[in-house]
Amino acid sequence: MTTAPYEIRPIGHVESSITGREAAPKQGFEGAPDAWLVLDADVAEGIRDLAAGDEVFVLTWLHRARRDVLAVHPRDDPRNPETGVFSTRSQDRPNPIGLHRVRVAAVEGRRVRVRDLEAFDGTPIVDVKPVIAGGR
Amino acid sequence: MTTAPYEIRPIGHVESSITGREAAPKQGFEGAPDAWLVLDADVAEGIRDLAAGDEVFVLTWLHRARRDVLAVHPRDDPRNPETGVFSTRSQDRPNPIGLHRVRVAAVEGRRVRVRDLEAFDGTPIVDVKPVIAGGR
Numbered sequence: 217m218t219t220a221p222y223e224i225r226p227i228g229h230v231e232s233s234i235t236g237r238e239a240a241p242k243q244g245f246e247g248a249p250d251a252w253l254v255l256d257a258d259v260a261e262g263i264r265d266l267a268a269g270d271e272v273f274v275l276t277w278l279h280r281a282r283r284d285v286l287a288v289h290p291r292d293d294p295r296n297p298e299t300g301v302f303s304t305r306s307q308d309r310p311n312p313i314g315l316h317r318v319r320v321a322a323v324e325g326r327r328v329r330v331r332d333l334e335a336f337d338g339t340p341i342v343d344v345k346p347v348i349a350g351g352r
Numbered sequence: 353m354t355t356a357p358y359e360i361r362p363i364g365h366v367e368s369s370i371t372g373r374e375a376a377p378k379q380g381f382e383g384a385p386d387a388w389l390v391l392d393a394d395v396a397e398g399i400r401d402l403a404a405g406d407e408v409f410v411l412t413w414l415h416r417a418r419r420d421v422l423a424v425h426p427r428d429d430p431r432n433p434e435t436g437v438f439s440t441r442s443q444d445r446p447n448p449i450g451l452h453r454v455r456v457a458a459v460e461g462r463r464v465r466v467r468d469l470e471a472f473d474g475t476p477i478v479d480v481k482p483v484i485a486g487g488r
Contacts, residue, residue: 265439302480351487
């Protein structure tokens with residue numbers, strides 16, 4: 217099936233104390249620090265109803281990823297058997313979109329403080345969505 | 353912050369009996385029919401470890417969406433107060449990526465049958481990720 221490519225335009229970026237690939241925890245719940253979502257001014261209206269306590273999915277663009285990889289050793293550990301990328305959360309995948317479930321700690325203008333976000337400082341944000349019933 | 357646009361290259365498409373905007377259920381759990389994820393041949397290796405029973409997030413590109421919308425009446429119901437899009441699951445949003453949590457019913461080659469996928473027939477698929485602990 218022939219489908220056109222589509223263009224992602226970042227809506228903001230992450231501010232985080234995680235700056236190097238080695239320092240990033242493999243999953244947020246293993247202890248990522250608090251971080252900020254900094255929305256671009258032209259889309260900031262879209263977060264006007266976000267509030268402390270909300271649970272959201274943050275979608276990011278993993279701009280350091282390799283896109284030509286279809287199988288990986290999960291968690292970059294060679295002892296884990298090579299696994300198809302769509303059964304892993306590897307950042308290396310054809311469309312390197314990160315999916316992060318986080319809780320909003322505070323909203324200050326177009327800055328949103330969130331808990332347990334596993335993302336490098338400067339990571340582009342592509343979307344924010346509420347978590348709905350059943351964690352969907 | 354200046355960030356380049358990024359290019360999404362679909363990895364496949366949805367086959368579904370949902371063909372019109374009006375017919376689409378607003379959330380999968382309200383009763384979407386089974387559907388198929390049809391992976392493109394060049395990325396099919398990435399699903400080699402998917403199996404019946406797996407719970408996955410499917411990310412789609414909502415190619416009929418409007419991208420210039422920052423507030424909507426949730427569920428297209430004018431009785432619902434206008435809400436910033438990042439607090440809704442509206443398909444109209446700056447980067448119209450759909451997020452669908454579904455269960456794999458069967459894998460047949462590069463076709464994956466899934467339960468409760470709310471997506472139009474022909475919707476481009478951009479990623480598939482396992483659901484991990486805590487529904488993340």
